[in-house]
Amino acid sequence: MKYPEIDKYASLKSPIHEFDPRAKILTFTFLIFLFVFVSDIKLAAINLLFAVLLLLISRLPLKFVFDRVKVVFLFVLPILIIMSLTVKGSELASIYGVSVTYEGVRYGSLIVTRATAAVTLLLTMLGTMRFDTTIKALHMLKVPGSLVQMLMFTYRYIFVLWDEFSRMWRAMSCRGFTLRANRYALSMLGNVVGMLIVKSYERADRVYKAMISKGYRGTRTPKTMTEFNMMRKDYALTVLIISIAVLLQIYQVILSVEL
């Protein structure tokens, strides 16, 4: 079974991989917020380059990241098109009477660049540690327990559900079912999804019973034994990355003031 695993390359060696999980989450989250509030296209481009630089340092295979960024592009590209056509300003071209404006293209590109930078950062962060480590780090960073638990169970059972769905799908294919764009196929697809929901509901019930059989009371996040050791180099790396990022923004501000 092939799973779309986000932490497939978590065992590689790089400074980003060895970065303390909590410090990594804090640093990257800070960077993401810093980058998405940028309003200048040149600065956004520089930020994107910085994000790509971090990605290169992390040694994650580029294809792994690109495959995932592609999916995000599906959602972001329409914005570029819509913005180009709707924002008012100086006309670049006219397509069947609808004008494409310079401001629109600029604004659209800004959004695309910001999104790409943020997603690249996010993938670098998630790709460089095991997902269970991410969850534990979030828990230690005092992220609300119910959120952490939801994330934990989603991660654990998404593969089980995927297997279950694949099994049903294969069983259907073995009996001659092919997905076509007709009413029958759609209603069958609906049945499968419905069955999946029923099965998940029943499984959730069994898992809950197993949990309370093992002393769970639902009041707090299940504790684990993992501990992380923040070392001096983790603090140093945090300060380094954040300062570089902040300096980039300030430098741009100084430049724009002078211009």
Next chain:
Amino acid sequence: MSAITASPSTPMTESFSRAITASPSTPTTENFSWALRVHDLNYTYPDGTVALEHVSFEIKKGESVALVGPNGAGKSTLLLHLNGVLHSSGSRGAIEILGETVDPKKVHEMPDKIGIVFQNPDDMLFMPMLADDVAFGPINLGIKRDEVERRVRDSLEMVGLSGYEERVPHHLSGGEKKRAALATVLSMEPLVLALDEPTTNLDPKSRSELIDILKRLKDEGRTLLIVTHDVNAIPELADRVIVLNRTVVADGTTREVFSDTEMLLAAGLEVPVIMQFFQVLQAFGYPCDVLPLSIEGAVRNLTRTIANGDGHVHLHIHKHTHSEVDSALGKYQHHREAGR
């Protein structure tokens, strides 16, 4: 302490002795020779289907009991009642563990008394990493960190999964998952261990590995209740068999229960293959008063018979041999029985 003095040959496990010495303030623990007592348990599903009716039995400390019954007989439902996860008005006060009535409101206090291993290991392994799953129970019981670590290590070693601490559950094989699920319960060091079909869906090697683990637990003197369809494994694993079909149909030693063909047939069950085979041998004239239940028993039986027969076993065919073979085999062929 009666259970321990009654069976001095059984090596006392560390957990067992600790559990008893750890609770000197509860005199009830020592006054009861039985570990688990089910008394008039009833359960009806919300849709009106009766699942359990007047179920009563007792299990002694250190006893290993197999619970058999056809599909839908209420075996899994019964297991879920043992720690109060499932409960209804018909089950109130019906279950006692070491003299203490199981209270559905205090299920979270039960794990060190009774551990239940569910049939589907995917329901038991819900944490992102195997070690977290094994540590889950002990941490909930409020056990100290280094003790939790010891238990995780010991439990994984017990089921042969040392070194699997950091493995992700969805990367384990079916057999590994079954053993991992058992480890998550062993780590709570429960006094009574209840397992739901531990050997189903396993390949022969994984099955025999699991049977070995269960045998070891039995030899350590743990109290076991094993729900199973695997009749061939029962003679090795259990001293006693309870047949459940909504209510307790039969309850006795393994031999007693397997001798009652009519009852087994009515419950849709059968006896171990080796026992059937020796019935066939009898039809061929093999002298055998007590049918062996397991391969080991068969070896002993054959050795004895050959020794008594001056180094030979005499088998022969006479006029009625084939009709006797047919009748010996026919007993367990439910489908033919139903077709007639």
